[in-house]
Amino acid sequence: MADWNWWPRFHDPALRLSLREQAALHWDANIRMLRDWRACWSFTWISLVPAVLFVGAVRLVIADDHGRALGSLSPTTLLAVGLALVPLYLLLQHIAFSIAMKRTYIPFVRAALTARGYPTCIACGHLLGPATPANCPECGSGTSDPR
Numbered sequence: 001m002a003d004w005n006w007w008p009r010f011h012d013p014a015l016r017l018s019l020r021e022q023a024a025l026h027w028d029a030n031i032r033m034l035r036d037w038r039a040c041w042s043f044t045w046i047s048l049v050p051a052v053l054f055v056g057a058v059r060l061v062i063a064d065d066h067g068r069a070l071g072s073l074s075p076t077t078l079l080a081v082g083l084a085l086v087p088l089y090l091l092l093q094h095i096a097f098s099i100a101m102k103r104t105y106i107p108f109v110r111a112a113l114t115a116r117g118y119p120t121c122i123a124c125g126h127l128l129g130p131a132t133p134a135n136c137p138e139c140g141s142g143t144s145d146p147r
């Protein structure tokens with residue numbers, strides 16, 4: 001993950017948008033994504049992975065299949081383990097959110113940017129300028145995307 005960021009990078013930082021423009025851009029990108037059920041489905045299942053892992057870990061460590069606490073651990077230990085899982089869950093949830101955003105939502109932000117007069121590479125987010133080239137000078141991918 002060479003280009004990992006802790007917060008999704010929606011567009012080229014050289015592009016300075018007002019809050020109003022950003023809100024309009026994300027509204028547009030959301031509408032575009034909602035028209036694509038595959039993107040919505042991918043976003044949903046990636047986002048749910050940490051919750052499934054969390055519930056699985058809690059059941060594994062704390063309770064048996066019938067919700068009864070496992071006898072060998074003291075209540076204090078159970079509480080400590082449960083609380084220790086929370087930050088781990090939040091970390092995984094944020095990572096899943098970032099992956100889901102990057103894989104499913106960000107291409108729609110870039111398409112919305114292009115539609116709003118800022119031609120943007122769908123693959124890498126590079127600003128292409130008004131004379132849009134056939135291939136992105138930054139990553140080399142084609143610049144015509146139907147989204």
Ligand SMILES: [Zn+2]
Nearest residue numbers: 121124136139
């Ligand atoms: Zn590119």
